[in-house]
Amino acid sequence: MNHQRITLLDLGGVVFQSTGVSNDQIDWTIITTLNHKYGYDLNIGKNLIPEFLKEYNALTKQDLDGETFLKGVFDTLEINEELIQFLSRNGKVIIVSDNYRENIAYISKRYCFSDWSINQIYSFDYQMVKSNPLFFRRLVEELSDVPVSEMILIDDSVDKIKSAQKSGIMGIRYECNDRVFDRLRELGYR
Known part of the structure; x- marks a missing residue:
């Protein structure tokens, strides 16, 4: 070679x-839905994480900050x-x-x-x-x-x-x- x-x-x-296992903090069904909504813009560098996280928190009735959310996501992968x-x-x-x-x-x-x-x-x-x-x-x-x-x-x-x-x-x-x-x-x- x-x-x-x-x-x-x-x-x-x-x-x-592509997805992990949902738990009390991380709901992959909601994440997948939000990825479809925000994914393209986030992928090209638009700063929409605050909106993504606000909507995620509202849908899951939580108050996760960005670091806690990301740790939770990658703990499931x-x-x-x-x-x-x-x-x-x-x-x-x-x-x-x-x-x-x-x-x-x-x-x-x-x-x-x-x-x-x-x-x-x-x-x-x-x-x-x-x-x-x-x-x-x-x-x-x-x-x-x-x-x-x-x-x-x-x-x-x-x-x-x-x-x-x-x-x-x-x-x-x-x-x-x-x-x-x-x-x-x-x-x-x-």
Whole structure:
């Protein structure tokens, strides 16, 4: 395998599952509804977390502050250590994710992203989501020292993989670790 290969790794649905298990504090049904309402704007960097949290608190009859809410959300999710370790043994990882600035500020510290990724590129950095092919065009320009042929995106969204492919980036759809590992082994990962 060429050790210059760079894995572009999605967070939601890959490193973390898309939803967690609801508990007394965290109601994933409400979070999913609010993500549909606010998600796009939050992903491109608009500061709507106060509105999101106010509405969440009203719907759940709670008074959570941002830190308590984020801790509660990520306490219900598991990080995919097996995938991270496999990719780290086989080259370099760059996190590439549609996500909210506030989520990232919290989880990048909690899960020490800088320990296993050489870079992090988020939708709010570019003020566009990954399903927009311009996102990956800009990423390729920004990572100009890495040949596009050495980039592989692992994402759970077919639309985002198609968007990356328009810039020449190979994509692997994430369904489970074993399928991803099999595909990567076909490409020379060990």
